[in-house]
Amino acid sequence: MDKPPLITETKTLKLELPPEGLKLEHGGVLPEVEIAYETCGRLSEARDNVVFICHALTGDAHVAGMYAGEDKPTGWWSNMVRPGGGIDTDRYFVVCANILGGCKGTTGPASTNPATGRPYGSAFPEITVGDIVDVHKRFLEQLGFQRIYAVLGGSFGGMQAAEFGVRFPGFSEKCVLVATGPSLTTQALAFDIVGREAILNDPNWRGGDYYDGERPNAGLAQARKLAHITYLSNEMMKEKFGRRLRALPKDSLEQLTSAFKEQFEVESYLAHQGRKFTARFDANSYIRITEAMDYYDLAAGFKTLTDSVARSTSRTLIVALSGDWLFLPRQSEALARAFHAAKKEVSYFCIPAEAGHDAFLTHIDQLVGVLGDFLTMKPVPPDAPLPEEKLKDYAKLIDMMPRDIRSVLDLACSDGSLLARIAARHPGVSCTGIDINCGVLSRVMRAGHDAILADIDEGLKIVPNNTFDCAVLSESLQVMKHPDKVLDELLRVAPVGLVSFPNFGLWKVRLGLLFRGRMPKTKRLPHTWYNTPNIHLCTVRDFFDLCREKNIETESVAYLATHAFSKLLIAIGLKNFGASRVLVKIRRKPV
Structure with a gap:
């Protein structure tokens, strides 16, 4: 049975500032700052379930639910933030606030300047992502939260969440970065630059002081249309619009002329988005916020991106979208690689999303599970029943692991049964699993382990050299397309x-x-030859030959068998004849 929708309301809070006001990073000062925000869910008695959501470029505080009098949810992420949702309001107290420089209740260019009694307009100072995050940190502390459970955001909101982690280490236990990057690509910058020029060249711009007359809506609509192109993938554009033409009304010459101007369906869609946007957003806010986003670089002030994220103490989840060409998956990979290089607890998922960048808002089936499992993750003792033979094999493998290790990577971890037993035997060891199955891997993460969604055959490019102390590949070598390359990668990481x-x-x-x-x-080997996943079967001798060819040292070997005759063969030295399975400890020989 569906639960009733959330009813929310927008509240405002005036920041408590020193007498000199809020000093901004580029030298500007704001004498006063108001924050518009919304909350949903129930705050726990321990006040330890606060999830702060950073909204995207043109979003607002209305993240979920609906206002009194509405007949359906209107929050921009209502499909995610709801009772039982990925961000479960039955479990978490969710807070979302409009950003500094916005036009939805938080102080921005359209707000009244106390010094003049008129809108700030062109006098509104330049802002940075650091300023935005600093204001939200002050806001949360003024609400009484010295530490929160999680901060998360998508797109530009993800940049803010990343900055939270680096700028205020220890403030948030967890951090989620969705469809974002450490900075914009050159192409994304170019789109923003052209969009701002459309506004600046609008005759009604008047240097940003237009509040007493016509607004630069034509330029703002053009900027929005340009941005909207980046939010959808080519495949989604083709599916939704193709090259289809609109049906032309023929009631009058005037209607026919108007329809001709918006003849393609995609043209009509973009025009609609532009008109809708000008009714709810301010051009000055668009200028200031896009500039803040364009100049943002998470690595600024540090030698490398790794040095930057090394400051974060939050357990972090990074989610990329496969069809996103605004924030490319390789940007998320760069973030994940930096977190791994800094020896941080991080999980990475690249979710199939043909719709493009906006899929984190519109096509969220897999994202719901991933976010929900990450937020609820906690160590769980192994409880799944396993055959006795499998339990003995796992115990032997764990016994062969090096002593005094701090991190283990399980390649092709499947349901995490081995990881759970490693964690139980070595409570202080950080365990990470890699698998190609998103649903299975997400549940592994829920059980308290870091996770990487990846096809091992394509390499482990987000994992730097020697990130882990030990890597495990349990009974999966034979299903790999390139076992030799997989071994190379295993001993690289x-x-x-x-x-x-x-x-x-x-x-x-x-x-x-x-x-x-x-x-x-x-x-x-229970499968028939035509439907087996085991595409590269080998014998003990074959494996040793490959190791010699690869300059890999076989440090120790365990020959395993269940059948009494097999054990006898192993005992008399016929190991390749008697072993049904083999466990080998390997390392790279010094060059």
Whole structure:
């Protein structure tokens, strides 16, 4: 049964500032600042469930629910922030505030300048992302929150959330960065520059002091249309509009002329977005906020991006969208790589999203699960029942792990059964899992482990060299398209590796081939030849040959068997004949 929608209201708070006012990073001063904000959910008795959401470029505080008198939710992320949602208002106290420089209740260019009694207009000072975040930090503290559970944002909101983590380490336990980057790409900058020029060249701009007359709506609409192009992927544009033409009304020459001006469906859509935008946004705010975004660089003031994120103490989730060409997935990868290089707790997901950048608002099925699992993640003791043979194999693998390690990476971690047992045996070890299945990996994250959504066959490009102390590949080598390259990557990201695989040299396999003339099926190789995921089966000798070719040292080997005859073969030295599975501890030989 669906729960009733949230009813919210916009509140305002006047910041308590020193007598000299709020000093901004570029030298400006604001004598007073008001914040418009909304909240939903219930604050816990311990006041430890606060989630602060940073809105995107032209968003506002109305993140969820609806106002009294409305008949449906109108919040810009109502599909995410709701009872039982990815950001569950039954669990969290959600706060969202309009940003400094905005036009939805927080002090901005359209606000009254106390010195003149008129709108600030052109006199409104330049602002930075640092100023925006500083104001929100002051706002949250004035509400009584010295520390919050999570800060998160998408797009420009993600930039703010990242700045929160770096500027105020320890303020937020968790941080979520969705469809964002450490700075804008050159192409994204170019779109913003052209958009601002459209406003500045509007005859009604008048240097930004237009509040007593016609507003520069034509220029603002053009800027919005240009920006909207970047929010949708080419595939989504093609699906929604293609090259289709609008049906032309023929009631009058005037209507026909107007329709001709918006003949393509995509043209009509953009014109509608432009008109709608001018009814709710201010051109001065657009100028100031886009400038703040354009000049922002998370690495500014540091030697590298890694040095910057090294200040953060928040456990961080980074989510990219595959079809996003405004904030490219490689920008999120750069962020994740920097967090890994700084030895921080970080998870990374690149979610399939053909719709483009706006998919984090509109196509959120997978995102709901990922955000929800990250926010609720906590260590869970292993409870999934496993066959005794599997439990013994896991115990042997854990026994072979190096002593005094601080981090482990499980490649192709599946449901996280091995990670759970590593964490149980080594409580202080940071465990990270990699898998290609988003749903399964998200649940691994929920169980308290960091996670990386990736196809191992395509490499581990977001993981720098020697990020982990040990890497594990348990019974998955044979399903890899390029086992040799996977081993290279495993020993690039960690100095020591543990690899287990089914042995195709087992006596049962050999006899099956010899007497039946068919591909064998065993307990470890249960699939028929035409639907098996095991595409690169090998024997013990094959694996050792590959290691010699790759200059990989096999430090120790465990030959595993369940059948009594197999154990006997191993005992008398016929290991390749008797082992049904093999566990090898490897490391790269010094050059």
